[in-house]
Amino acid sequence: MEIIGEKINGTRSSVKKAIADRDEAFIQNLACKQAEAGSTWLDINAGTHPSREKEDLVWLVKTVQSAVDIPLCLDSTNPDAIAAAIKTVNKTPMINSISGEDDRLKGILPLVAEHGCRVIALAMGGRRMPETCEERIEAVHKVMDAARNAGVPDRHIYVDPLVMTISTNIQNGILFFDTLRAIHAAYPEVHLTAGLSNISFGLPARSYINRAFLTLAVKEGLDCAILDPLDQELKAALLSAELLLGRDLHCLHYTRAYRAGIFTHV
């Protein structure tokens, strides 16, 4: 399971302030903690106004790279900001994200192809969130066609089926699992990723729902997740799911995590 650490995101007020203040220590601390907690990638989202985003994203990349050496996930819909950040990275990054929207395909896909990046592809064709599994698959077909035509190998693509909150429609969990399975069946080599926490928006005790959601999603083929790697309960749920699904030979990851003190609420 690949983990994209989500915490360096300018839409969070503390990160927003650190970006505005050019507070390197704050950002580097977030980067180190997430790297130590086992992140495969670190998401880097400036979250600032388009006029500032390019400069802020490049500053974030440089700041983070001077502290950790894991690859970055450049999180922006702005091709100029992405292009500038790609020139700054030490390791081939992941790009977050493209979708079936033509301007995002045209703006970002060539950069992905040129630099051999991984890329997150949202299962949506337009700006509206698709309601059904079929609409999502249709959007995925469009993105996959464009990506293949651009020469991006399937294994570099991380499809995000899109998580919608369960409190507005009790079927949204099943919709997500069904979409995961359908994408995996159609494109067995693409990765499946998601930002999980949307599922519990509007409900109390959200972390329980998020943990169970991750557990169930792993069973349906999710092999990458955008999450808070410092959330030890979530990590314990993930390790347990992988153990139970036969993916932790000799229970090594689980027992090592135990010895490292991950399991706090036994």
Add this chain to the structure above:
Amino acid sequence: MEIIGEKINGTRSSVKKAIADRDEAFIQNLACKQAEAGSTWLDINAGTHPSREKEDLVWLVKTVQSAVDIPLCLDSTNPDAIAAAIKTVNKTPMINSISGEDDRLKGILPLVAEHGCRVIALAMGGRRMPETCEERIEAVHKVMDAARNAGVPDRHIYVDPLVMTISTNIQNGILFFDTLRAIHAAYPEVHLTAGLSNISFGLPARSYINRAFLTLAVKEGLDCAILDPLDQELKAALLSAELLLGRDLHCLHYTRAYRAGIFTHV
């Protein structure tokens, strides 16, 4: 989801002592707590020597029934003890358990049929734990044939696919889920139950594994579980799974449990 409260079991040392001392208050306290925590059934296992079991089981039934009015799950392989306990119960009980073993079928199945009991049927044909999914299904066929011939309706049968510990074979989780699916496909009206905690035997931080196991098993069709209903973390995992699988209309069970203070480690 039906819950069989597991705590009144004479193989636990405190319960063993209470049975020996005829400590009604201790047993009734366990019964009340499990009933209040939402148990559908209370398992009653004397766990004593065959020469004592009948008398002890009847005492337990009377003691529990004077405190709570939920139905009981009479847990014994001894037909004499079961027959005596059936005469004592106020509500039609569940019997735990039969298997494909001829003496258990012959000794207990007639009682199940005569009294209209629910019954737990273990997916094993002999005294040896079956290794494969196929062996389990074969055993289930044998029990189901016998039960149908005795006039027991499928909906009264709770098949237990048998949980084997994951630390001895990393495939044992998948084996369990595969068996759940296969039984459900062959007998869509039977219930599926299990004692969950065997899965984590021999590993540290067992409760995390048990929670994830319950979460995944609910998705594969488990609709009854023998567990500790006082374990709030396990209950939170169950409520989350049911929510995410679309079985909690308007999120009512989840939000009610939140208001009742179930979620302690948010």
